Amino acid sequence: MDQPEVDWCQYQQHIETYKFYIEMAVKIIGLYFAVSGAMLSFYFANTDTEQAKLALYLPWLIGIGLSLFFTTGAVLSVVTRDDVFKLREKLGLEVAPETGVLTLLLGIFSIVLVACVIGFSYVLWSTPANQNLANEAYIPLNSGIRAMSEAIHWADYVSAIGIPVIALIGSWIAFRQFQVSRNKLKHDLFEKRLEIYEAVRNTLGIVARNGKLTQAEEINYLVATRSAKWLFGNEVYLYLDETLWDKIVDLGLHNSILEGPSSEEKKQHAAARGETMKWLISQHSEFDALCAKYLKLRH
Structure with a gap:
């Protein structure tokens, strides 16, 4: 295999890996929000139960782990971006997928997760587990309502901001994927044309020799x-x-x-x-x- 073929194989591998990482990151963050939403719903529906707050430890721990994971991925993805653009220059392509989108996406997800962890921390250690006035007579009722209200406001803000941000990122990813597909089509078309070109050149060579x-x-x-x-x-x-x-x-x-x-x-x-x-x-x-x-x- 000559060097251009090796470069093209590496380029394709980077693109396929990039698409896989994008897809997995979106799926993971979506699953996290689903789990977090379920745990929050369970907690607010059972605030009169002492153990209800324990359900929030799961999304809190997952949020910490994922924020570290996404931050590390964002740092490492810079290396991939440099490789992709170097290969683009070698192959003479007009465009290459902006893998910096992955870095940006992972960074945004990491920030959102940190915000979620902070919110869960507030609920876990600042909000009383038992909002029932009969069981917690020493806690003013309005204080418990205020804490719950603040927690709900925090969740609403994250949802309101997260949805348009994810939609914009999804649109940008779709545009870049279109460019990747267009380049792949060009390459496939080039290979088929080259086969015909070489066959004709071979025929002319036979005529010249024989x-x-x-x-x-x-x-x-x-x-x-x-x-x-x-x-x-x-x-x-x-x-x-x-x-x-x-x-x-x-x-x-x-x-x-x-x-x-x-x-x-x-x-x-x-x-x-x-x-x-x-x-x-x-x-x-x-x-x-x-x-x-x-x-x-x-x-």
């Missing part, structure tokens, strides 16, 4: 170029299907006549064969110029 094509070699040419109609512009398709193919047929006719007995017609075909060979040999550069704009990853 002065003729066997029937099998002519069939190989037709098979290799039959999809050119959909992969190249009309000018390339007409060149391969008519102009070049007609000359290949002419060469075969001239060669078959020259194998027969000497005659005036044979002399004419010998001269015509020379002109045909001269034309075919000159087509290396002509064909290169014709295909140049289609054989660029920037196209």
Whole structure:
């Protein structure tokens, strides 16, 4: 495997890993909010139970762990971004997915999680576990209501801010994924075009070396170029299907006549064969110029 292929494999691996990390980060934060919401609902529905507050320790601990995890991931993702942009330059691509979005996303998630942990800490250590006045007569009722209200306000604020932020990030990710898909399409199209280009060059090389094509070699040419109609512009398709193919047929006719007995017609075909060979040999550069704009990853 040559270096460009190695670079492209590394580039694709980075992109696939980037998409996987984005997907997993969104799923993890979504699952965390689902668990946190369930625990908060359980707590506020059972504030008269002493052990209800214990349910909040789960999202509190998970929040601490995930905030550290996302912070570490945000720092490490900077290295991946540098590698992706270096490979983009090597491969001559116009754009590359902005993997800095992953860094930004992980950073935002980490900040949100820290806010959640602070909120849970407030509820755990500042809000009485038992809001029942009969059981906790020494705690003023309005104090308990105020604490619960503040906790609810905190949850509302996080939800109100989190939803549009996640929506904006999702839109940006979708746009970048579109660009990644477009580049992949360009690369796939480039490979298919290159196969046709190399087949035609190989045919011209055989003609230059041997002065003729066997029937099998002519069939190989037709098979290799039959999809050119959909992969190249009309000018390339007409060149391969008519102009070049007609000359290949002419060469075969001239060669078959020259194998027969000497005659005036044979002399004419010998001269015509020379002109045909001269034309075919000159087509290396002509064909290169014709295909140049289609054989660029920037196209």
